[in-house]
Amino acid sequence: MKNFIWDFDGTLFDTYPAMVDGAWRALQDFGITADKKEIYFVMKKYSTSQLRQSYQLSEEKFTPLFHRYETESQEVSAPFQDTKLVLEKLKAHGGRHFILTHRLTHSTWKLLKDFGLDELVEEVVGIDQEFPRKPDPSSLHAIIKKFHLQKTEAMMIGDRRLDIEAGNNAGIATCLYDIDHFLGDIPATYVVNELKQIIGLPEII
Incomplete structure (x- = not known):
């Protein structure tokens, strides 16, 4: 496996504290008081759109x-403990x-860039690039085409069902990063509970 297509929020970076805070404050502007734990559950298990x-x-x-x-949130968004290690280790062995x-x-x-990880990543495709949202595979297909990737050497890694379904829909391997254990049965090729476990998966290194 040489080509790693990552989800960002909740996969490479622990951004959910700031995201939940942002959603909680936005809901308040509409006169809606919601529990932050429930906001997190819906955003994590489904999506912000579902919320x-x-x-x-x-x-x-x-x-x-x-x-x-x-x-604007004062909640810190930072990489998970093993993010840099995993990205560097995989890249050192020819990963992209x-x-x-x-x-x-x-x-x-x-x-x-704030955490010195930008030089490890070749491309970011964000929501503003106007591809259909995951699990639609259009954005994955665009990355595969632009960088001439072989599907048999590509893997989608994410922390939600829609990430895995996007990878499945694109016909590539998938890896679910599951730290909450409330996502249910998701048909991923692999499931890990720690990012560093990715390094030890079959055909990775």
């Missing part, structure tokens, strides 16, 4: 507020890293 839809809020009104409050995220492209690059 918005559950309160019947339009994307045009909710999403800009959510992103603004997330950016790409990111496919529902986060904005520029904010993803900013966080990578």
Whole structure:
């Protein structure tokens, strides 16, 4: 396996504290008081879009507020403990890293640069690049085509069902990073509970 296509939030970086805080504050602007644990559960198991839809809020009104409050949040967004180790180890053995995220492209690059990880990643495809949202495989197909990747050597890695379904729909291997154990049965090629376990998967190194 040579080509690793990563989800970002909750996979490479622990951004959920800031995301949950941003969503909680945005909901308050609409007069909605929600428990942060419940917000996290919905965002993690399903998506931010599902959270918005559950309160019947339009994307045009909710999403800009959510992103603004997330950016302003005092909650720290940082890489998981083993993120740098895993990225460096895989790259040292010929691996290439790409990111496919529902986060904005520029904010993803900013966080990578803030923690000195940007030079390990070749491409970030964010939600602003106007591909259909995961689990639609269009953005994955675009990465595969642009960088001339072999599907048999590519893997999608993420922490939610929609990441795995996107990889399955694109016809590549998948790896679920599951730290919460409430996601249910998700048909991933591999399941890990720690990022460093990826290094030891079959055909990785």
